[in-house]
Amino acid sequence: MIDFSYTIWILLIPLIVFVVTGLTGNRFKPIVTGIIGTAGLGVVFLLSVITAYKFFFVLDKVGGAFQRLLAFNHTWLHLTDKLHIDIGVLLDPISVMMLIVISTVSFMVHIYSLGYMKGEKGFARFFSILSLFSFSMLGLVIATNIFQMYIFWELVGVSSFLLIGFYYEKDSAVAASKKAFIVTRFADLGFLIGILLLSYTTGTFDFITLTGPNSPAFTSGQGIMFLGMSTMTWSMLFVFMGGAGKSAMFPLHIWLPDAMEGPTPVSALIHAATMVVAGVYLVARMFPIFHHEQSALEIVAWVGGFTSLFAAVIACTQYDIKRVLAYSTMSQIGYMMLALGVSGYGGEDGLGYMASMFHLFTHAFFKALLFLGAGAIIHAVHSNYMNEMGGLRKYLPITHATFLIACLAISGIPPFAGFFSKDEILVAAFHHNKALFAMEYLVAGMTAFYMFRLYFNVFWGQEQHYHHTPHEAPVTMTIPLIILAIGSTFAGFIPFTKLVTSDSLPFESHTEWGIAIPSILIALAGIGIATMLYMKKSDTSKKIATALGGFYTAAYGKFYIDQVYLFITKKILFNYVSRPVAWFDRHIVDGTMNQFAYVTNVVSDRIKGFQSGQLQQYALVFISGVIALALLFIYLWTN
Amino acid sequence: MFEGVPIHWFLVLSTLMFFIGIYGFLVRKNLITMLMSIELILNSVCINFVAFNKILYPGHLEGMFFTLFIIAVAAAEASVAIAIIINIYRRLVNIDVEKMDEMKY
Numbered sequence: 001m002i003d004f005s006y007t008i009w010i011l012l013i014p015l016i017v018f019v020v021t022g023l024t025g026n027r028f029k030p031i032v033t034g035i036i037g038t039a040g041l042g043v044v045f046l047l048s049v050i051t052a053y054k055f056f057f058v059l060d061k062v063g064g065a066f067q068r069l070l071a072f073n074h075t076w077l078h079l080t081d082k083l084h085i086d087i088g089v090l091l092d093p094i095s096v097m098m099l100i101v102i103s104t105v106s107f108m109v110h111i112y113s114l115g116y117m118k119g120e121k122g123f124a125r126f127f128s129i130l131s132l133f134s135f136s137m138l139g140l141v142i143a144t145n146i147f148q149m150y151i152f153w154e155l156v157g158v159s160s161f162l163l164i165g166f167y168y169e170k171d172s173a174v175a176a177s178k179k180a181f182i183v184t185r186f187a188d189l190g191f192l193i194g195i196l197l198l199s200y201t202t203g204t205f206d207f208i209t210l211t212g213p214n215s216p217a218f219t220s221g222q223g224i225m226f227l228g229m230s231t232m233t234w235s236m237l238f239v240f241m242g243g244a245g246k247s248a249m250f251p252l253h254i255w256l257p258d259a260m261e262g263p264t265p266v267s268a269l270i271h272a273a274t275m276v277v278a279g280v281y282l283v284a285r286m287f288p289i290f291h292h293e294q295s296a297l298e299i300v301a302w303v304g305g306f307t308s309l310f311a312a313v314i315a316c317t318q319y320d321i322k323r324v325l326a327y328s329t330m331s332q333i334g335y336m337m338l339a340l341g342v343s344g345y346g347g348e349d350g351l352g353y354m355a356s357m358f359h360l361f362t363h364a365f366f367k368a369l370l371f372l373g374a375g376a377i378i379h380a381v382h383s384n385y386m387n388e389m390g391g392l393r394k395y396l397p398i399t400h401a402t403f404l405i406a407c408l409a410i411s412g413i414p415p416f417a418g419f420f421s422k423d424e425i426l427v428a429a430f431h432h433n434k435a436l437f438a439m440e441y442l443v444a445g446m447t448a449f450y451m452f453r454l455y456f457n458v459f460w461g462q463e464q465h466y467h468h469t470p471h472e473a474p475v476t477m478t479i480p481l482i483i484l485a486i487g488s489t490f491a492g493f494i495p496f497t498k499l500v501t502s503d504s505l506p507f508e509s510h511t512e513w514g515i516a517i518p519s520i521l522i523a524l525a526g527i528g529i530a531t532m533l534y535m536k537k538s539d540t541s542k543k544i545a546t547a548l549g550g551f552y553t554a555a556y557g558k559f560y561i562d563q564v565y566l567f568i569t570k571k572i573l574f575n576y577v578s579r580p581v582a583w584f585d586r587h588i589v590d591g592t593m594n595q596f597a598y599v600t601n602v603v604s605d606r607i608k609g610f611q612s613g614q615l616q617q618y619a620l621v622f623i624s625g626v627i628a629l630a631l632l633f634i635y636l637w638t639n
Numbered sequence: 640m641f642e643g644v645p646i647h648w649f650l651v652l653s654t655l656m657f658f659i660g661i662y663g664f665l666v667r668k669n670l671i672t673m674l675m676s677i678e679l680i681l682n683s684v685c686i687n688f689v690a691f692n693k694i695l696y697p698g699h700l701e702g703m704f705f706t707l708f709i710i711a712v713a714a715a716e717a718s719v720a721i722a723i724i725i726n727i728y729r730r731l732v733n734i735d736v737e738k739m740d741e742m743k744y
Contacts, residue, residue: 613740616665623661 002054004071007089010047010099011142013040014135018128025124031114037127038110041103041134048103055096056499065504068092068208070144082203088144090207093500094284094357098141101364102274104487106134108480109269112372115476116265116379126166126263133159137274141281145205146195149282153191153246156275157184163270164262176258183255187245194238201231211288218292229295236289236296239282240303247279247333250307254562256330260322264375267322272329272371273364280336280360287353287502291345301341305436308334310559312446316453317545317556320384321374324454325367328410331443332363338440339425342432343502350502351509352432355424358496362417365491366409369484373403376477377458380470386454391463395470398478400459402485407455409488411448411523414516420492423516430515444519448526456534649690656683670724670734674717681713 017040021033059067073088110130117123136155143149158181165177199205202216210217217232226234243249248256259271270276283290283300290297308331315327336356343352376399381389393400409416412423422444429437472478497509533541545552554560656679663676685706692702728734 608744611744613743615736615739620665623665 002059004051004054004069004089004091006047007051007091007142008072010044010051010103011089011135011139013044013047014131014138016040018131018135021124021128021131025128028124030123033124034110034114034117034127037131038107038114040131041107041110044134044138045103045107048099051091052096052100055091056093064506066093066499068504070208073144080203083199083205085147085205086144087148089142090144091142093504094281095141097357097361097500098281099138101361102134102137102141105273105364105368105484106130106137106269108368108484109265109372112268112375112477112480113263113265115474116375117263118474120263122166126163129159129162129166130266130269133163133270133275137278140278143207145207146198146210146286147205149285150188150191150195153242153278154188156270156278157181157188157246160184160259160270160275163266164259166263166266167261170261173261176255176261180255180259183252184245187252188242190238190245191242194235194240194242197231197235197238201235207285211286215288215292217289230293232289233293233296236286236293237299239286240279240290240296240300243279243282244303245279246282247276247337248307248330249279249303249334249337250310251561253307253311253330254565257323257326257558260320260326264322264371264378267326268368268371268375271326272367276329276333277336277360277364280333280340280356283337283340284353284357287340287343288345290340291343291502297341299341301338301433301436304334304337304339304341305439306334307331308338308443309439309446310334312443312450313555314558315450316446317552319386321377321386321389321454321458322371322384324386324450325370325374328370328447328450329367331447332359332367332410335422335425335440335443336360336363338436339428342429342436346503347501347505348507348509350507351424352428353502354496354500354509355421355428357500358494359418359421359425361494361496362409362421362488362491365484365487366406366416366418369402369406369481369488370410372477372481372484373399373406376473376481377403379473379477381464381466386457388464389458390461391459392470393459396459396472398472398481402481403455403459405485406488407451410451411527412444412519413448413523413527414520415489415492417488417490417492419516419520420511421496423511423519424496424509426515426519427512430512441519441522445522445526448523449530452527452530453534456530460535646690646694649686653683653686653690656680656686668735668737670727670736671721673736674720674724678713678717681709685709 017037021036025033055066055069059069061067069091071089071091073086075084076087077085079085110127113126113130117126120126133156136152136159139152140149140156143152161177161181164180165173167173168177195205198210198217201220202210203220204210204216209215220232229237241252245252256271256276260267262271290300311327311330311334315324315331318324318327336359339352339356339359341352343350343354343356345353376396377389377392378384380392380396380399383389405416409418412419414420426437426440426444429440473481498506501507533544557563660676660679660683663679664673667673667676688702688706688709692699696702724734727739731738
């Protein structure tokens with residue numbers, strides 16, 4: 001038996017760093033805070049790697065399956081003997097995998113930020129909040145029960161809010177941070193309702209009990225039906241609503257593109273690699289229950305599939321490079337959701353589950369790389385718009401090479417990481433639902449197209465007139481790029497079927513070339529079209545856009561989802577709900593209180609003359625009272 | 640002394656003194672006179688103590704001791720009260736109780 005209790009330090013170190021740097025940030029030079037934060041994350045990274053090694057390769061398996069370990073547990077709130085809220089560390093294949101993802105990307109982003117954020121106002125604040133985020137995200141993935149997860153779920157929401165609004169002097173950043181917070185909070189309301197329903201029907205918060213083979217969730221909550229679905233299905237749908245909000249699934253996706261107002265390293269860490277996949281992780285964590293509630297799982301699959309298509313269409317039309325990447329993130333997370341949605345449970349049926357986790361893993365590398373690369377580009381040309389860029393490959397050789405690797409990886413070209421994970425997802429979708437499968441083929445092509453549209457527009461094409469000659473990023477920024485590029489190249493060769501599966505039992509997988517080869521061809525076709533249109537400056541793309549007419553305009557306007565939200569909130573909710581509620585508050589609630597105050601005021605005004613300041617008047621009243629009482633008692637006693 | 644004097648004589652005396660004191664306290668405007676009225680009230684109570692002790696519990700002395708206590712406390716109280724009155728006089732050059740109505744609404 002190996003002792004894993006040290007894993008609590010993975011959680012505590014970022015917390016300590018946050019508290020220390022948050023309280024003392026202004027006393028030191030900013031760079032000291034940066035180095036403390038980075039060093040702390042370095043230790044966390046080492047601990048995570050050691051934990052993963054021990055967990056996957058040293059720890060004994062039980063019946064061929066990886067164990068689920070409670071490495072640390074502390075009962076925080078004791079409600080009943082069955083229902084108690086714990087804080088602890090749960091180690092199982094997916095949480096250990098997530099530890100690796102989060103600590104790696106976070107460490108890389110910390111190093112990168114040392115260069116990227118240099119000289120910014122609030123450098124210390126940035127690193128301190130980054131530590132807070134790392135703490136919350138790590139706490140989220142190692143949560144032993146759904147309530148602990150919810151606590152950390154809200155904490156990542158707060159740190160995301162703080163980091164999106166990092167440039168708080170910019171109105172757009174403030175608006176974006178509020179939008180992200182409100183939309184995800186709204187989704188978290190669903191999550192909370194789901195938790196309450198789930199714990200009410202099953203009587204426990206604990207993940208090990210809930211997702212074990214004899215889970216109370218399989219038997220309870222089935223009797224009562226509402227709108228044709230059982231309580232358990234509803235609770236799963238509400239839980240998924242929380243996940244959809246964090247993972248920017250349609251129609252709760254509107255905050256993610258705006259979240260790009262934050263500094264680019266933040267986009268790479270929070271809005272590409274870690275926080276936005278929390279929803280996928282949540283569904284994966286609850287997967288046995290989802291699998292038991294097939295109708296909920298079906299909705300997960302369709303929401304994921306639709307979002308991936310929807311976001312890919314919008315990504316083809318945007319010009320802000322960070323927004324293209326944001327929509328691409330949405331699209332890829334849609335893939336992961338879809339893979340979970342089409343997955344079965346156990347053995348090879350659990351292929352979709354495995355594929356989803358695999359894609360989560362590889363996506364973290366290449367998407368973080370893409371964002372960090374975009375950060376290097378923005379750093380060089382001081383613009384977010386790809387039509388103000390071009391011909392940058394001569395000036396930024398390292399960024400160019402790593403960005404190309406990431407583009408190839410996300411397009412699914414072998415042997416880069418994205419190919420393997422995306423292929424598994426396509427196979428899983430093929431065996432489950434042909435319509436979704438066809439959709440994902442289309443999305444695969446579009447992914448290749450928009451990524452290479454971005455690539456060619458930035459690095460090829462006509463050279464623009466720049467304010468000063470673009471220069472390669474400093475070494476603190478290029479090293480993370482290179483490391484992540486290595487990860488994006490080789491992460492696909494990790495045998496995930498042996499490590500992370502739905503029932504923790506390893507199984508054999510084999511590439512189905514009948515599905516893989518067409519997907520490669522589709523990706524190549526997408527790249528080919530992008531090459532034709534954007535490698536040389538030409539009008540063809542504009543002509544196509546004009547030919548598509550209304551559809552292009554709608555996609556360019558993000559299908560007006562934001563406007564729909566604004567219409568619903570401003571025109572309907574504000575007019576027909578908020579105004580009556582405000583009227584009720586002002587006139588009924590406040591009015592009652594005002595009446596109380598008014599009556600008190602009038603009465604006291606009338607009787608204040610009693611307090612005249614005349615001592616003898618007081619004495620007279622007092623003595624009269626005493627005599628009256630004495631007479632009363634005499635009368636009572638004599639009868 | 641006072642052998643054979645009926646108890647109601649003492650009670651009538653003390654009641655008269657008590658209400659004279661009350662009357663003086665309520666009616667006189669001079670603070671010193673009001674203080675003297677209070678002494679009257681205290682002394683009426685003392686007479687009651689002594690009389691009841693003598694007639695109801697002839698062998699005991701509690702009533703007597705209580706009276707001594709009251710005299711001692713009354714002396715202390717009088718000195719404090721006069722000190723206060725002197726201070727009031729220094730401030731207002733007056734010891735009319737009706738002029739002292741600062742503590743009102």
